[in-house]
Amino acid sequence: MKRALRTTLVAVAAAGALSGCSLMPISVNDLPLPGGADVGDNPYEVTVQFSNVLNLVQQSAVKVNDVTVGRVTGVSLPKNGWRASVTVLVHGDVRLPADSYAYLRQSSLLGEKYIELAPPPKSTTGQTAGGRLVDGATIPAQRTNRNPEVEEVLGALSMLLNGGGLNQMKTITTELNKAFNGNEAEIKSMLQQIGKLTGSLDANRKNITAALDGVNRLSATLAAQRTQISTVLEDLGPGLKVLEEQRGALVRMLQSLDRLSGVAVDTINRSRDDMIADLKAMEPTLRRLADAGADLPNALQVALTYPFTDAVLPAIKGDYLNVYLKITAPNDTVIIPPVKRTTGSGSSGSGGRPTPQHDDDPLPLPLPSATGPEGGRS
Numbered sequence: 001m002k003r004a005l006r007t008t009l010v011a012v013a014a015a016g017a018l019s020g021c022s023l024m025p026i027s028v029n030d031l032p033l034p035g036g037a038d039v040g041d042n043p044y045e046v047t048v049q050f051s052n053v054l055n056l057v058q059q060s061a062v063k064v065n066d067v068t069v070g071r072v073t074g075v076s077l078p079k080n081g082w083r084a085s086v087t088v089l090v091h092g093d094v095r096l097p098a099d100s101y102a103y104l105r106q107s108s109l110l111g112e113k114y115i116e117l118a119p120p121p122k123s124t125t126g127q128t129a130g131g132r133l134v135d136g137a138t139i140p141a142q143r144t145n146r147n148p149e150v151e152e153v154l155g156a157l158s159m160l161l162n163g164g165g166l167n168q169m170k171t172i173t174t175e176l177n178k179a180f181n182g183n184e185a186e187i188k189s190m191l192q193q194i195g196k197l198t199g200s201l202d203a204n205r206k207n208i209t210a211a212l213d214g215v216n217r218l219s220a221t222l223a224a225q226r227t228q229i230s231t232v233l234e235d236l237g238p239g240l241k242v243l244e245e246q247r248g249a250l251v252r253m254l255q256s257l258d259r260l261s262g263v264a265v266d267t268i269n270r271s272r273d274d275m276i277a278d279l280k281a282m283e284p285t286l287r288r289l290a291d292a293g294a295d296l297p298n299a300l301q302v303a304l305t306y307p308f309t310d311a312v313l314p315a316i317k318g319d320y321l322n323v324y325l326k327i328t329a330p331n332d333t334v335i336i337p338p339v340k341r342t343t344g345s346g347s348s349g350s351g352g353r354p355t356p357q358h359d360d361d362p363l364p365l366p367l368p369s370a371t372g373p374e375g376g377r378s
Contacts, residue, residue, distance in 0.1 A: 037061055037068045042092035044135035045073070048102045050144050053084040054113060056104065061114040062088045063105075069094045072115065083141050088115060096133040104146035 050056075053075060062070035070090035078085055090096075096117055103116045180187060201208065222229065243250070268275075289296060329335075 037071045038091075039070050039089045040091045040093065043070065043089045044092060044133075046088050046090055046133060046135075047138045048086045048088060048115065048144060049139065049141040050084045050086060050102075050104060050146070051141055052146060053086060054104065054146065054149065056086065056113045056115075060112060062090060063114055063116050064094060064096070064118070069117075086115065090117070090133075098131045098133050098137065099143070100133050100139060102139045102144045104144070106147060109150060 056072065056075055058072055058074065060072040061068045062072065070088050072086060072088050074085075074087040076085050076087075077083075097119050099120050101118050101120060103118065105114055105116050106112070107114060
């Protein structure tokens with residue numbers, strides 16, 4: 001009786017345990033793993049995204065400069081995502097820049113996987129303008145990487161060995177031996193020339209860099225003026241069409257210019273001696289003009305104001321000026337005396353009447369003597 005009761009209780013307990021397991025399913029992956037690095041009393045959590053985490057597991061080490069500073073607490077794949085999300089705990093005393101990198105490493109050839117945190121390649125102080133890596137930060141997949149696996153290396157080596165790589169290397173080596181045999185001097189000279197070229201390029205790397213920068217600026221300018229260049233290229237077609245239509249006229253114009261140049265050259269060749277003689281004859285005059293320097297413009301300026309130059313004007317008081325002229329006639333000038341007034345007989349005009357002389361009549365001007373064609377006086 002007691003044995004039957006004990007069996008019944010065991011069966012009920014087993015059934016209850018089984019029913020409890022069915023209500024709360026538990027898998028091995030849900031069980032926490034023991035061990036892991038010490039992260040102190042105030043750690044901070046960081047999420048790292050990897051394109052491929054290989055066989056990284058929980059409690060794997062997190063290192064900085066080969067020193068363990070944390071551990072992996074979770075590896076998961078987000079819903080509708082293609083990149084693994086790894087959660088790590090880092091010791092609170094570890095200071096890392098906000099733009100830190102994460103690398104998936106392996107401790108040895110067949111060792112365990114771990115995550116290495118490192119500052120950016122160009123950072124030397126560990127501090128950047130972005131601040132520190134804090135709790136809840138995320139390192140994106142662009143700043144993560146991994147080392148090649150042993151399997152990948154062996155697979156590539158097998159492809160090299162089995163895929164004909166060695167045979168190709170043998171062919172290449174044989175052809176190189178044939179090419180080098182008997183041409184050692186030429187090959188040595190070629191290597192020396194390559195060395196000189198490399199040295200020259202190294203010596204002029206600043207100029208090369210400046211030239212590349214100039215090309216870069218030119219490219220930027222062309223890119224900024226892309227609309228104008230496109231307009232020019234579009235308008236260039238009609239212009240070329242017009243030139244094509246006027247090609248005959250352009251050819252005739254060029255032929256006429258060729259004939260004109262021939263005539264001009266012939267004219268210059270024919271008149272070369274006379275032109276040289278004229279230039280030699282003009283040399284003294286031009287030399288005197290050059291020697292005059294600034295005196296010639298000053299003299300021309302005074303000539304335009306003759307007889308009252310600019311220096312005379314300040315001496316004139318008032319708005320008019322009296323001028324006395326003394327005129328001397330040439331020696332052979334004939335002075336005609338004034339005609340006297342006639343009251344009686346005299347030269348008669350029409351009707352026999354004398355012609356009176358008025359006081360307001362102008363006197364005749366003295367006329368100089370003139371010599372005729374035969375040398376006589378007229």
